[in-house]
Amino acid sequence: MIILATKSQTRIQLLANTGIDFKTETARIDEREIESSATSSTFDQQNLTQNLADAKAKNVSSRHPQALVVGADQTLSINDSYLHKPANFDALRDQLQLLRGKTHILCAAVSVCRDGEVLWGQQSDAKMTMREFSDAEADHVIKLEGDKLLKSVGGYRLEGPSIQLFERIDGDYFTILGLPLLPLLTALRELKAI
Numbered sequence: 001m002i003i004l005a006t007k008s009q010t011r012i013q014l015l016a017n018t019g020i021d022f023k024t025e026t027a028r029i030d031e032r033e034i035e036s037s038a039t040s041s042t043f044d045q046q047n048l049t050q051n052l053a054d055a056k057a058k059n060v061s062s063r064h065p066q067a068l069v070v071g072a073d074q075t076l077s078i079n080d081s082y083l084h085k086p087a088n089f090d091a092l093r094d095q096l097q098l099l100r101g102k103t104h105i106l107c108a109a110v111s112v113c114r115d116g117e118v119l120w121g122q123q124s125d126a127k128m129t130m131r132e133f134s135d136a137e138a139d140h141v142i143k144l145e146g147d148k149l150l151k152s153v154g155g156y157r158l159e160g161p162s163i164q165l166f167e168r169i170d171g172d173y174f175t176i177l178g179l180p181l182l183p184l185l186t187a188l189r190e191l192k193a194i
């Protein structure tokens, strides 16, 4: 049995769309604690994101012996600092203004684990450049998308009207949505899980 260790409806939908049979369970880890205890002196977003994905997969794996558990994480960095899912609409507006007219990095990592051992992991980045959109344009997108935006690390959903806020994207679509799906499918085939 494959278990996807997530509460993310986006990740669940992405994996469900593949037709693979799986269950879901939320990982019980403190992401902020892992982030704050990141030891590397250099800003190492890939390493942190992979550690978070590994931690989620290991956490759920510890409760499901023999199951193949998939964990994922996504971080957003701009000027070597991390932004997180906005807590409310005011924070969302502030965050979009911070990202406006600039390029930020999304890093998504995925990990496959069994009995607490990481069997495979990979992460990929995407460079996201936002337009100098107006407050009115941002408010229009927020009105159309509503609180779904609060469930996204960047406060946007690339597959929806948020796309109007972008100048350019360089990276894999699934990475941007939070689950590097193609490398994951390759790993699951190699593990004979699908």
Ligand SMILES: Nc1nc2c(ncn2[C@@H]2O[C@H](COP(=O)(O)OP(=O)(O)OP(=O)(O)O)[C@@H](O)[C@H]2O)c(=O)[nH]1
Residues within 6 Å of the ligand: 005, 006, 007, 008, 009, 010, 011, 026, 027, 072, 073, 074, 075, 085, 151, 152, 153, 154, 156, 157, 158, 159, 176, 177, 178, 179
């Ligand atoms: N639909 C959508 N979701 C996005 C997009 N960009 C980022 N996300 C979501 O932003 C969230 C990133 O936060 P994480 O901490 O990695 O994951 P989470 O939502 O807390 O869920 P867990 O896997 O349980 O940790 C994920 O749910 C991603 O799917 C996007 O463009 N579209």
